Amino acid sequence: MNKKYANIIIIAVSIIIAALIIIPFAIQPFEEPSGKFFRVSSHGDSRVNILLVSWLGCPIGASLSWPLYFALTHYGNVSYYQWHSDPSDVYPDTPGLIFTGFKSNAINATFIYLYNETLTGNAQNKTINGNLVDYGLSELKSSVNVSEYEIIKKYTTQEWISGSFFQSSADSVSPHHINTVLLISGPNGTYFLNGGLYSPKNISSYSDNYLLENGLNITYIRSAENEIENQIKAVE
Template identity: 35%
Template sequence: MNKKVLGTVIAVIVIIAAFLSVYYIMKLSNTKASVNNTQSPTTSSINEIPAGKFVKISNIDLAPKGQVIVVEQSWYGCPVGAAASWAIYNVLKNYGNITYEFHYSDPDHKPANIPGLIFLNFTPTSIVRFYVAYVYNEYLNASYNGTPIPQNELIPIGEKILEEEYASMGLPPQVSQFIIQYETNVTVEQYGKPSALYVQPPHLNFAILISGPNGTYIVTTPIVNPDILSGYSPQYVFNNLDQFQQIINASNMIQQVILEAAGPLAGECPT
């Protein structure tokens, strides 16, 4: 083979190699772009969550179009829910009309007799919708409607109640699925256990889920320490919310998460 032919062959090989390199680089780039643009239903890498803080758990919007949902799970005698109720009220009074009852938590469950609100109804005047399910009764030995529950079945029966309650409210099944998952299967860093297993007897304890166009957020642990309210009456707390800095801090946190979940709808939220 003379030098001219050899040179031509080499040139052809170089061109083909360059073409193939460009092709595979473009293919790899398109593959990465496709992966990056795919939104995972849940943040499956979350094995632990911090206590007292909301965590974004999904990019999925569980609210109806143009809305943000705030969903609470508690029980009638829950001291954690009683303490949190003041912060929830302090925020949602700006988003709608709330009816409620003054209440004390279970006198036999430590901390005992924590003043709180039992929410009865919420009529929205904004893009926010509020839903609450009280799973168990005042004394954690029966369902919210008085059906007895053995202590060792509080979690599985509570899960069924929660699913049925939220379904009756028209919420998508993912709402109860997320709350159950993060209360029973995801460890709280400071506890070393999921929140439903940290308490005695184990039970679905408390959660707030907030969802909107920017995704879904959850907290499954106290946002207000019930002990700071011990000894006060519900009437006193209601009339003096600004004196309890933890309630104000928790209110600000809920409001911030509503704005984050709202995404492009945040401008329609009261500030």
């Protein structure tokens, strides 16, 4: 090969490699955080309100259910049943809780599950006509208040999510769907969590019963529970 062309190829390859390294850092300021709380509004509800949006087979939702459960028990009584995430997911059979209700004189908590265990239908296993994102947004629009809906829509379907390379969080997963999010609002503002607070694989070896009894002795769950508690206090 001609030395001149060889040098051109080397330079071109070097530029491509450099671009692949630099671009993620260059776009990071334009991406929204994943896996940590961030403030989305200085306004909120007159009373502390917690909204969990997930789906029955979500391993992120399963992992997030434990710190949320322990945080909520400080304020009231939580109704739930034990569950495991989609066995075909990248984090299969993650132990978790599906929340069915919450009674408290101190705060409100609402739980919405948009899809079934395998993303093949809604939470009641009825076929979804159209794509999962549109269905999820339609369900949320009829289930939550306008400000909550607009926040979830913006940060799951419009804004780029960290590490997604120019994609929203809903578009960065396959099949595209509204992913697990947690919204905490109150008199002093609103905070949003897109995704989980730790990897589902960190609790994959535990049983539901063990986690119910000993979950707060596990570092990941304890740390995540503290983060949720901090956000509750921040909006009070």
